[in-house]
Amino acid sequence: MHAVERKMAKIFCSLIFLCCLVLSTGARVNHRILSSSTLGLDDATPTGSNFTFVCDPARYSSLGLEASNFAFCDTSMSYEVRAMDLVNQMTLTEKVHQLGNKAYGVPRLGLAAYEWWSEALHGVSNVGPGTFFDDLIPGSTSFPTVITTAAAFNESLWKVIGQAVSTEARAMYNLGRAGLTYWSPNINVVRDPRWGRAIETPGEDPYVVGRYAVNYVRGLQDVEGSENYTDPNSRPLKVSSCCKHYAAYDVDNWKGVERYTFDARVSEQDMVETFLRPFEMCVKDGDVSSIMCSYNRVNGIPTCADPKLLNQTIRGDWDLHGYIVSDCDSLQVMVDDHKWLGDTKEDAVAQTLKAGFFDGIPQYNSFGKNDVCSKENIELATEAAREGTVLLKNENNSLPFSIDKVKTLAVVGPHSNATSAMIGNYAGIPCQIITPIDGLSKFAKVDYQMGCSDVACKNESFIFPAMEAAKKADATIIFAGIDLSVEAESLDRDDLLLPGYQTQLINQVASVANGPVVLVLMSAGGVDISFAKRNENIKSILWVGYPGEEGGNAIADVIFGKYNPGGRLPLTWHEADYVDMLPMTSMPLRPIDSLGYPGRTYKFFNGSTVYPFGYGLSYTQFTYNLTSSTRSLDIKLEKYQYCHDLGYKSDSFKPSCPSIRVDNSEYNDRIEFEVEVQNVGTKDGSEVVIVYAKPPEGIDASYIKQVIGFQRVFVPAGGSEKVKFEFNASKSLQVVDFDAYSVLPSGGHTIMIGDDIISFPVHIKFC
Numbered sequence: 001m002h003a004v005e006r007k008m009a010k011i012f013c014s015l016i017f018l019c020c021l022v023l024s025t026g027a028r029v030n031h032r033i034l035s036s037s038t039l040g041l042d043d044a045t046p047t048g049s050n051f052t053f054v055c056d057p058a059r060y061s062s063l064g065l066e067a068s069n070f071a072f073c074d075t076s077m078s079y080e081v082r083a084m085d086l087v088n089q090m091t092l093t094e095k096v097h098q099l100g101n102k103a104y105g106v107p108r109l110g111l112a113a114y115e116w117w118s119e120a121l122h123g124v125s126n127v128g129p130g131t132f133f134d135d136l137i138p139g140s141t142s143f144p145t146v147i148t149t150a151a152a153f154n155e156s157l158w159k160v161i162g163q164a165v166s167t168e169a170r171a172m173y174n175l176g177r178a179g180l181t182y183w184s185p186n187i188n189v190v191r192d193p194r195w196g197r198a199i200e201t202p203g204e205d206p207y208v209v210g211r212y213a214v215n216y217v218r219g220l221q222d223v224e225g226s227e228n229y230t231d232p233n234s235r236p237l238k239v240s241s242c243c244k245h246y247a248a249y250d251v252d253n254w255k256g257v258e259r260y261t262f263d264a265r266v267s268e269q270d271m272v273e274t275f276l277r278p279f280e281m282c283v284k285d286g287d288v289s290s291i292m293c294s295y296n297r298v299n300g301i302p303t304c305a306d307p308k309l310l311n312q313t314i315r316g317d318w319d320l321h322g323y324i325v326s327d328c329d330s331l332q333v334m335v336d337d338h339k340w341l342g343d344t345k346e347d348a349v350a351q352t353l354k355a356g357f358f359d360g361i362p363q364y365n366s367f368g369k370n371d372v373c374s375k376e377n378i379e380l381a382t383e384a385a386r387e388g389t390v391l392l393k394n395e396n397n398s399l400p401f402s403i404d405k406v407k408t409l410a411v412v413g414p415h416s417n418a419t420s421a422m423i424g425n426y427a428g429i430p431c432q433i434i435t436p437i438d439g440l441s442k443f444a445k446v447d448y449q450m451g452c453s454d455v456a457c458k459n460e461s462f463i464f465p466a467m468e469a470a471k472k473a474d475a476t477i478i479f480a481g482i483d484l485s486v487e488a489e490s491l492d493r494d495d496l497l498l499p500g501y502q503t504q505l506i507n508q509v510a511s512v513a514n515g516p517v518v519l520v521l522m523s524a525g526g527v528d529i530s531f532a533k534r535n536e537n538i539k540s541i542l543w544v545g546y547p548g549e550e551g552g553n554a555i556a557d558v559i560f561g562k563y564n565p566g567g568r569l570p571l572t573w574h575e576a577d578y579v580d581m582l583p584m585t586s587m588p589l590r591p592i593d594s595l596g597y598p599g600r601t602y603k604f605f606n607g608s609t610v611y612p613f614g615y616g617l618s619y620t621q622f623t624y625n626l627t628s629s630t631r632s633l634d635i636k637l638e639k640y641q642y643c644h645d646l647g648y649k650s651d652s653f654k655p656s657c658p659s660i661r662v663d664n665s666e667y668n669d670r671i672e673f674e675v676e677v678q679n680v681g682t683k684d685g686s687e688v689v690i691v692y693a694k695p696p697e698g699i700d701a702s703y704i705k706q707v708i709g710f711q712r713v714f715v716p717a718g719g720s721e722k723v724k725f726e727f728n729a730s731k732s733l734q735v736v737d738f739d740a741y742s743v744l745p746s747g748g749h750t751i752m753i754g755d756d757i758i759s760f761p762v763h764i765k766f767c
């Protein structure tokens with residue numbers, strides 16, 4: 001990096017962190033209130049002292065200062081004046097000292113330091129220096145990793161977890177052990193099955209990822225009762241959340257290509273349709289307070305220096321009520337023009353001051369030690385792991401086991417005693433860890449043989465004792481899979497296979513086992529386990545992702561039928577040779593027939609898979625009955641609304657008015673239907689109803705189908721539950737054309753419920 005660029009990066013950072021400094025003073029960033037002050041901390045490293053808010057007169061007098069001497073603490077003045085005052089009082093040196101994650105504060109003005117990098121991907125994490133654990137708070141609830149929670153396809157679960165995490169964060173903040181600014185969640189779409197950070201994400205579908213973001217962010221940020229604040233710019237925040245990494249960021253380190261230098265060549269169409277969609281939802285529907293730009297370049301331009309991506313799109317088109325942050329300690333961040341922020345220092349501060357500056361939110365002040373690792377939160381972590389469990393195979397209803405028949409269990413394989421593997425990355429110190437052995441031991445007598453010395457499984461000699469155990473036990477459970485040594489930040493996968501001798505272990509144990517064999521897989525990305533799917537000796541397969549601190553309890557509950565699994569795969573499980581067909585660095589989602597390029601994600605790849613996106617079984621059976629549906633929609637165009645051309649395949653019929661643009665128009669375009677979900681089996685269970693839309697036949701290079709909605713419903717055995725769906729056609733049935741216009745095509749769309757269990761047409765006409 002050139003010295004000049006570095007200097008510019010620093011100027012940029014000082015602006016950002018001035019902003020963050022003010023955020024930390026208990027106001028909002030760029031209009032938002034964080035109700036109380038991190039500036040109560042006396043040092044950049046949290047000291048463990050209890051918080052006070054910045055303009056607390058008692059705090060000022062303890063510093064030998066008088067709050068009333070500082071105009072920026074004078075609530076009778078306007079925010080603009082207070083902002084100006086704060087900025088004007090700081091010297092250049094003092095401003096420079098707000099560089100980096102660590103803002104040193106300005107003691108002379110009573111502004112204490114703030115370490116503002118904290119993480120809360122699936123629980124309060126000590127990855128960022130803003131958070132730490134010690135004797136007072138030894139741990140926080142470690143919920144399942146995001147890929148597991150995503151598999152629950154339960155929006156309220158995602159939100160409730162966000163609420164639990166922010167409650168723990170607030171409690172730790174009150175005790176001086178955590179910040180108020182969290183660089184979570186990670187909402188990049190999993191474009192390639194090799195990506196090492198799939199574990200952190202909600203999977204491969206932009207809509208599902210976006211809905212996860214909206215719910216998790218609202219869970220973290222929303223202060224109860226103020227969701228519908230009239231001025232969104234002054235809406236208070238429980239903690240500040242950050243959707244990252246913007247954008248097209250999904251190569252970590254693959255064959256020497258690193259995220260810091262990777263230049264993603266992305267078409268405008270893919271950008272709008274896939275890579276930006278979750279961020280758009282995060283900002284517009286989640287009202288997130290921060291977006292982090294990514295390390296990589298997109299089409300040659302570093303994302304953190306792209307005025308179109310940042311200012312025009314996030315601020316202009318989406319109306320972010322917050323701020324944009326980059327990883328300022330990184331020299332890789334290149335900024336060639338700081339003006340793109342469109343903010344002067346005073347503006348930035350003024351925006352942060354525009355709401356009740358320094359006013360606390362009293363309902364959080366009492367949060368303390370008892371709110372961290374509470375019984376309720378640990379139960380929620382268990383519930384999330386149960387809900388995220390996906391049943392992939394269950395021949396002849398081999399599962400669930402009955403405690404009367406299965407009294408002894410052979411538990412074998414490298415994840416049988418998983419601890420940190422279940423917690424994944426961006427974790428904290430868990431309250432406790434229930435390993436699979438711990439969980440299963442509550443139901444049966446466990447004979448544990450590791451089968452492999454570790455996940456790499458390089459030593460065959462452990463297989464034999466595992467076989468011996470399987471020969472004797474009433475049933476056998478094999479815990480296999482991968483972990484952070486295979487898929488992680490800065491580590492993409494080379495292949496989709498189980499490492500080392502794991503396949504041999506599984507086949508050999510299954511071939512001699514006395515009782516039924518269950519394979520339990522831990523992984524984030526898909527694993528090609530076609531061999532196990534085919535193997536008749538393996539009756540059942542469960543995927544649990546990385547299920548968090550209560551993983552062992554959740555797995556045991558599912559295996560012994562205390563919980564009926566209903567999760568669905570949030571990404572396609574590809575066959576191993578898929579990755580030979582395309583380098584990880586090729587960004588296009590659509591297939592390119594002339595190059596034998598197969599396309600990416602279920603929306604564009606039509607080849608065979610090990611298990612498709614959305615797959616998952618239950619111990620019971622469900623049927624659907626469509627009870628009402630919109631079948632046609634005539635949309636009246638106003639004089640200023642025009643038909644928009646749309647590419648059709650040459651041999652296809654193209655309507656005279658092929659589409660209309662949907663970006664800036666509102667139409668009366670509601671479609672709705674109701675489906676009755678009947679549980680026709682003998683066990684209570686949860687069903688995830690996934691709704692897909694298919695565009696009219698003949699549109700050139702469109703997606704095969706796409707998720708437009710989903711709901712998880714509980715239906716007791718023999719019962720039924722009506723599920724209602726409502727959509728705006730222009731939003732849910734849109735396609736993004738080659739020029740990246742979002743349009744609603746006319747003609748016959750198809751709505752599919754589940755994997756084509758029910759489908760019906762919706763005919764759209766413009767008049």
Ligand SMILES: *[C@@H]1O[C@H](CO)[C@@H](O)[C@H](O)[C@H]1NC(C)=O
Nearest residue numbers: 048049050051174175368369
């Ligand atoms: C901080 O709060 C905790 C729990 O509310 C309390 O036990 C402790 O005495 C407080 N410490 C200080 C320094 O006020």
Ligand SMILES: *[C@@H]1O[C@H](CO)[C@@H](O)[C@H](O)[C@H]1NC(C)=O
Nearest residue numbers: 154156157160686712713714
């Ligand atoms: C969805 O999650 C919520 C919140 O945890 C839970 O109460 C509800 O039972 C879940 N729904 C289903 C159908 O599992």
Ligand SMILES: *[C@@H]1O[C@H](CO)[C@@H](O)[C@H](O)[C@H]1NC(C)=O
Nearest residue numbers: 222223224225226227228229
């Ligand atoms: C906010 O608006 C939504 C949608 O109109 C509504 O369901 C919710 O109850 C409102 N919340 C509050 C706190 O008023």
Ligand SMILES: *[C@@H]1O[C@H](CO)[C@@H](O)[C@H](O)[C@H]1NC(C)=O
Nearest residue numbers: 307311312315316339340342
């Ligand atoms: C940023 O966008 C706003 C409108 O959203 C515009 O007024 C401003 O000029 C833009 N700034 C830059 C540097 O592009």
Ligand SMILES: *[C@@H]1O[C@H](CO)[C@@H](O)[C@H](O)[C@H]1NC(C)=O
Nearest residue numbers: 416417418419420435437448
């Ligand atoms: C499981 O792992 C833990 C921690 O690594 C270890 O203390 C314990 O002994 C192991 N349990 C068994 C049954 O090997």
Ligand SMILES: *[C@@H]1O[C@H](CO)[C@@H](O)[C@H](O)[C@H]1NC(C)=O
Nearest residue numbers: 452453458459460461462463
């Ligand atoms: C495999 O494990 C056995 C049993 O622990 C050990 O004796 C042997 O040396 C190991 N072999 C290798 C190649 O590491």
Ligand SMILES: *[C@@H]1O[C@H](CO)[C@@H](O)[C@H](O)[C@H]1NC(C)=O
Nearest residue numbers: 395396397535536537538539
């Ligand atoms: C399932 O049960 C049927 C009937 O008992 C049996 O013929 C079949 O082999 C079983 N299949 C498997 C995979 O166990």
Ligand SMILES: *[C@@H]1O[C@H](CO)[C@@H](O)[C@H](O)[C@H]1NC(C)=O
Nearest residue numbers: 591592593598599605606607
């Ligand atoms: C899959 O798509 C390719 C073009 O991308 C097409 O040639 C092929 O016929 C399609 N296969 C199926 C089964 O639809």
Ligand SMILES: *[C@@H]1O[C@H](CO)[C@@H](O)[C@H](O)[C@H]1NC(C)=O
Nearest residue numbers: 623624625626627628676678
């Ligand atoms: C499906 O719903 C319709 C309308 O409510 C009803 O007439 C029909 O009997 C239902 N079919 C089944 C199989 O339940």
Ligand SMILES: *[C@@H]1O[C@H](CO)[C@@H](O)[C@H](O)[C@H]1NC(C)=O
Nearest residue numbers: 666667669670726727728731
């Ligand atoms: C449909 O659009 C209208 C108008 O923009 C909006 O009020 C409504 O919430 C939308 N409905 C859905 C289901 O998105």
